[in-house]
Every structure is written in C-alpha cells, then in structure tokens.
Amino acid sequence: MDTIIRSISRLLFPLMLLFGIYVALHGHLTPGGGFPAGAILGTAFAMLVISYTKKDVEYRLTHNKIIAVKSAAAIILLIIIIRMSYFIRDWLLQGQTLFSLWSGGFTPFANIAGSLMVMTAVMIIVYGVVRE
C-alpha cells in the first residue's frame, strides 16, 4: 500500500491496541466487554496486515503463535466458565466496592480470555483471506 497508509496505520496501531486493552479490562464497568474488545484488537492487527505486506507481519507473528494464544484462551475460558467453586468467586469479590477495577469476580478474566479468542479469530481469518 501507500506510504501514507503505512505511516498512519503505524501511528494508529498502538492507540488501537491500548483502546482495545482498555475496553477489555473495563468491560464489567463501562459499555463494552470481551467481544467488542476482541473486535478492536483484531481490527488493529488486520489494519497492520493489510497496509503492510503479509510477510512483514508474519515475521514476528506466525500462525503457530496465534493458534497457541487461541488455544490457551479457549482453555482459560473453559476453566472460568465451567467453574464449580463459588468459594473462589466470593474470595475474589470480598473487600471490593462495586465500581472498582477488580470488582467483577470472574468476569474480568472471562472478558480478557474472550477478547483474546475474538482477536485471534479475526487475525486467523485475515491471514487466511489475505494473500501475499
């Protein structure tokens, strides 16, 4: 692509990453959550892949790493969702007021794992569609 698009995407990429991480971490406090955060993060990487060539991004970010992150996020999400221990949840919730950052019990971790799942799904789809 153009030099203009490359420069703008290089400037915009860390901001999008930061915004996505913010939405993922504050998903249980403000509007947002795991799916929009994953969409934002995946869009950042998709923008990078489209504006640069695929090989430039693939040098650092191989498929195996993406699939490993996706599998790890899936296992973490499985453990979080199929939990039987309300003891840990009460331990996480104790001493937290309603609007503090880690006041969600399991939901912040589920948000982070879900955002990683959606992000890697978008990245895998973009990697599959974009040739060269």
Place this chain on the structure above:
Amino acid sequence: MKIIAGVLLLLFGIFMAAVVIDPQFGVWENRDVTAYYLEQGAFETGSSNIVNAIVWDFRGYDTMGEETVLFTAAIGIVLIMGVGLHGHNHKKH
C-alpha cells in the same frame, strides 16, 4: 418413519404454541428472572455493567458456545485454506 415424523411435528407444534401463548410477547412482568437479574445482578456478580454480568456470568454457558463457534470457524479456515500448516512461512522472509 412417517409416524415418528408426525409425532415429532406434533410435539414441535405444541412446544411452539406453548412458547407463543403462555408468556405474552412483550410482557416482561411474567418473568421473575429478568427482575432478579436487574435487582441482584450487580451485587451477585460485582460488575456494574449489567450486559456483561448477564453475558459472561449468568449466561456463561451460552457465551462459551459462542466462543466455540468462533473457535470452530477459525480452525475451519486453517484447515480449508491451508494456512499455518506449512510452518516455514516466516523463514522465507
């Protein structure tokens, strides 16, 4: 075979009629669970975003199914388009 299909169709019809008739469409006072979510959701889950509390905590299994759909889509892309199976793409650079 036709008898089984007829019985299944009858059961489906009864089920759909029960769904349509019993809780009237748009009347939310019939359901206790919505009022419970709205009143007690923030205190039970600790998250002030009620959508997030419902999606990731009360209806966690549903969301896990959604993520399974995403996972299956990504694995299908990997298998069909053949990306990521070579493993040496980054060495050509």
